[in-house]
Amino acid sequence: xxxxVPERLLKALSGLKADELDNFHWHLIxxxxxxxxxxSTASLENASRQDTVTKMVHKYTEEKAMEITQMVLKKMGRRxxxxxxxxxxxEEDPVKNRxxxxxxxxxxxxxxxxxxxxxxxxxxxxxxNTSESSNRMTQHIKxxxxxxxxxxxxxxxxxxxxxxxxxxxxxxxxxxxxxxKGTIIERNNENIIDxxxxxxxxxxxxxxxxxKDPKAFLAxxxxxxxxxxxxxxxxxxxxxxxxxxxxxxxxxxxxxxxxEQMREIVKHSxxxxxxxxxxxxxxxxxxxxxxxHTAIEQDQVPDNPERFxxxxxxxxxxxxxKGSQKQSWEVVVGDQPEWNxxxxxxxxxxxxxxxxxxxxxxxxxLQKRGxxxxxxxxxxLLLKRKPQRIRVQLDYDRGELSFYDSKDNTHIYTYKNTFxxxxxxxxxxxxxxxxxxxxxxxxxxEVSVKVEPCQ
Numbered sequence: 001x002x003x004x005v006p007e008r009l010l011k012a013l014s015g016l017k018a019d020e021l022d023n024f025h026w027h028l029i030x031x032x033x034x035x036x037x038x039x040s041t042a043s044l045e046n047a048s049r050q051d052t053v054t055k056m057v058h059k060y061t062e063e064k065a066m067e068i069t070q071m072v073l074k075k076m077g078r079r080x081x082x083x084x085x086x087x088x089x090x091e092e093d094p095v096k097n098r099x100x101x102x103x104x105x106x107x108x109x110x111x112x113x114x115x116x117x118x119x120x121x122x123x124x125x126x127x128x129n130t131s132e133s134s135n136r137m138t139q140h141i142k143x144x145x146x147x148x149x150x151x152x153x154x155x156x157x158x159x160x161x162x163x164x165x166x167x168x169x170x171x172x173x174x175x176x177x178x179x180x181k182g183t184i185i186e187r188n189n190e191n192i193i194d195x196x197x198x199x200x201x202x203x204x205x206x207x208x209x210x211x212k213d214p215k216a217f218l219a220x221x222x223x224x225x226x227x228x229x230x231x232x233x234x235x236x237x238x239x240x241x242x243x244x245x246x247x248x249x250x251x252x253x254x255x256x257x258x259x260e261q262m263r264e265i266v267k268h269s270x271x272x273x274x275x276x277x278x279x280x281x282x283x284x285x286x287x288x289x290x291x292x293h294t295a296i297e298q299d300q301v302p303d304n305p306e307r308f309x310x311x312x313x314x315x316x317x318x319x320x321x322k323g324s325q326k327q328s329w330e331v332v333v334g335d336q337p338e339w340n341x342x343x344x345x346x347x348x349x350x351x352x353x354x355x356x357x358x359x360x361x362x363x364x365x366l367q368k369r370g371x372x373x374x375x376x377x378x379x380x381l382l383l384k385r386k387p388q389r390i391r392v393q394l395d396y397d398r399g400e401l402s403f404y405d406s407k408d409n410t411h412i413y414t415y416k417n418t419f420x421x422x423x424x425x426x427x428x429x430x431x432x433x434x435x436x437x438x439x440x441x442x443x444x445x446e447v448s449v450k451v452e453p454c455q
Contacts, residue, residue: 005062006053008085009069013049015081021049027072028056036060036068079105136302143299151286162265166258174250181243188240195237202227260449267444270329271425274317276306277350282314282429289442295431308350315344316425320396327394329425330406330443333368334388339440340365340428341390342376343401346421363426364415366390366403375413383412389443396423406443 016024025047028039043055056065066085073082083105202224209217209224269289278284280297293312303309320327320343331341340357342365349355349362357365358376366381367374373381389406396419403412431437 278314290439293431313428319422319424321422332441338430343423344426
């Protein structure tokens with residue numbers, strides 16, 4: 001044992017308060033110390049920490065003093081101080097002191113390390129699962145790119161076809177007017193040519209009469225005068241009015257007029273469903289306004305944080321928060337036997353199994369199960385008929401979510417709540433065996449074009 005033992009013992013005892021030092025002395029005097037002899041009361045009376053170390057080393061030797069000090073500190077519940085003696089000894093001579101390690105403490109450390117190993121293995125499994133999910137997300141992004149690109153091209157092809165047809169119609173109208181106006185001018189020119197010919201003839205006749213002798217002049221005068229009077233009384237030739245192409249009609253507000261006509265093909269939905277929140281058992285329409293439960297997995301989708309993995313639920317792509325205007329949207333539910341409609345908090349648990357359509361779980365919904373309707377707290381609602389369309393109305397600032405039968409605006413139910421975070425439109429639907437399984441559809445908004453006069 002090296003000469004540093006007294007210093008280590010003194011350092012360990014320095015970690016004891018005065019009453020703890022007295023307790024340490026009591027253990028040396030009264031407690032059983034294995035095969036070691038107890039110390040006398042007189043030897044430790046009023047002994048300082050330095051005195052205690054000196055007397056212990058003198059009585060037991062340095063090595064045994066170390067062992068006894070560790071034993072007493074553990075009995076006092078000061079294992080950390082006892083361990084400092086072990087650590088210091090190992091640091092100085094790990095080979096020599098290997099046999100002095102506290103086997104019980106080592107067992108505790110191994111048990112803790114084993115527990116930590118289990119945690120590390122769990123963490124490794126999570127990392128591997130996350131990596132696998134990330135790879136699936138990478139593949140899914142490629143799939144999304146292909147399908148979204150195709151839909152964009154299809155949408156613009158519809159717009160392009162519409163614009164081409166409108167252009168062809170506009171050009172056809174222009175060509176038709178050019179033909180009609182050309183015919184008008186041509187007919188007017190023909191009339192002018194006829195009048196010019198008649199005038200030339202009568203002028204020639206007058207000039208000839210003026211050259212005749214008096215007898216011949218009088219003989220033809222009456223007829224010539226009638227012809228002259230007829231030509232003079234004819235109206236002067238005029239250019240055809242409105243014979244030019246009405247350019248203003250063809251070009252005036254052309255883009256605006258075509259845009260206004262696009263209402264024939266353009267639809268606006270107050271809610272667009274987010275496919276990144278839908279599980280693989282739900283199929284969304286191409287325009288993301290309809291959803292259907294298939295009961296079987298369609299395309300493999302990644303388990304990204306936004307997606308509901310267990311329940312057939314899908315959220316709208318845009319959420320509402322404080323300061324949002326009042327929101328309203330209609331949903332065609334038809335004869336679908338089971339569904340939920342409402343809103344969901346942004347933090348709603350999307351991966352857990354314990355998820356009820358209740359405000360307690362961050363969901364405010366109107367529920368239908370067979371022929372029964374209820375709120376999220378299992379309160380049954382009595383309706384006079386089975387609604388085919390439901391209007392959902394959200395007033396975030398007032399904390400109200402209301403449901404109406406769109407047919408006659410009959411009120412069904414209203415939640416009154418204080419929303420504390422962003423909420424999203426929410427739809428849940430299930431396929432029931434031997435029951436109709438129609439698509440639940442968000443109704444398009446009414447689109448109007450309003451022109452305000454300049455102020």
